[in-house]
Amino acid sequence: MFFGCVIFMTACDKNNGDGPNPPAPDDDITFNMTEDTVTSPIEGGDLSLGYSLSSRPEEGQFVVTMLSGESWVSYVADNPESNSLTVNVESNDGEPREGILAIRFDYNGGSLLDSVTISQEGKDYDVFIDAKDLDGEYYTGEKDYYIWVSTLGMWEDGSEGLNIDLYAEGEPEVEDYLWNGQPYKRVISIPEGTYTFDPSSHAPGTFSNRSFYGVASGYYYIPQYYITEGTVEVKHLEGGVTQFDARVLCTDGKWYRLSYTGDFTGLAYVNE
Numbered sequence: 001m002f003f004g005c006v007i008f009m010t011a012c013d014k015n016n017g018d019g020p021n022p023p024a025p026d027d028d029i030t031f032n033m034t035e036d037t038v039t040s041p042i043e044g045g046d047l048s049l050g051y052s053l054s055s056r057p058e059e060g061q062f063v064v065t066m067l068s069g070e071s072w073v074s075y076v077a078d079n080p081e082s083n084s085l086t087v088n089v090e091s092n093d094g095e096p097r098e099g100i101l102a103i104r105f106d107y108n109g110g111s112l113l114d115s116v117t118i119s120q121e122g123k124d125y126d127v128f129i130d131a132k133d134l135d136g137e138y139y140t141g142e143k144d145y146y147i148w149v150s151t152l153g154m155w156e157d158g159s160e161g162l163n164i165d166l167y168a169e170g171e172p173e174v175e176d177y178l179w180n181g182q183p184y185k186r187v188i189s190i191p192e193g194t195y196t197f198d199p200s201s202h203a204p205g206t207f208s209n210r211s212f213y214g215v216a217s218g219y220y221y222i223p224q225y226y227i228t229e230g231t232v233e234v235k236h237l238e239g240g241v242t243q244f245d246a247r248v249l250c251t252d253g254k255w256y257r258l259s260y261t262g263d264f265t266g267l268a269y270v271n272e
Contacts, residue, residue, distance in 0.1 A: 060107035125257035
């Protein structure tokens with residue numbers, strides 16, 4: 001297997017270890033990594049990898065190699081006092097990834113080898129929408145919350161967001177209000193919970209296939225892609241703040257991640 005990105009950690013005389021047939025290791029010296037798997041966050045950073053190295057010789061070096069030939073992990077330091085290696089993991093702008101680090105200790109008497117698997121979190125979406133507005137309507141017949149969560153608001157040209165046709169159990173909280181001098185009612189909260197895409201059941205705790213991603217253009221959406229899979233989570237925070245998070249797959253084959261946190265100004269209350 002190809003070994004790339006070789007990292008030398010300490011200087012030493014390794015003339016006896018460079019040839020095709022390095023000497024056998026000294027039986028008194030043992031080397032093992034203390035963990036088989038470590039995890040890095042999506043933003044990367046330094047990771048400490050513990051090891052045990054008994055009867056450590058005065059001269060020796062570590063050689064660290066990613067078996068895949070990739071280079072998103074690099075050496076930072078070796079600390080013999082704490083028996084730990086520090087490696088740096090690059091930030092990840094793609095899917096979750098995993099790599100095996102082959103870690104070899106070379107010394108005058110031979111070489112000892114162990115490995116560590118590094119798993120790194122990755123983004124689980126293709127498009128992120130930082131929503132600033134939550135509007136919509138409520139239909140009493142099916143307890144149907146038709147919600148437009150977007151960057152600019154409903155019917156604003158260029159407003160990007162998700163239209164979520166959400167169903168909940170029980171009656172919503174409503175309040176009276178006046179618009180153009182006429183009395184109306186509006187919903188003042190969305191029921192908390194995790195809602196799952198369901199094409200047609202309209203059951204509480206679901207949202208339907210009328211839900212879509214779009215960019216407002218007049219009274220149309222260009223582009224407009226219907227949702228085929230995903231979840232929506234609604235939470236109530238202090239001070240009447242609503243947290244609305246969605247991760248959905250649309251007909252363009254992309255995963256969309258949307259996040260909104262803000263005051264709930266109410267959905268228009270529409271009798272049906």
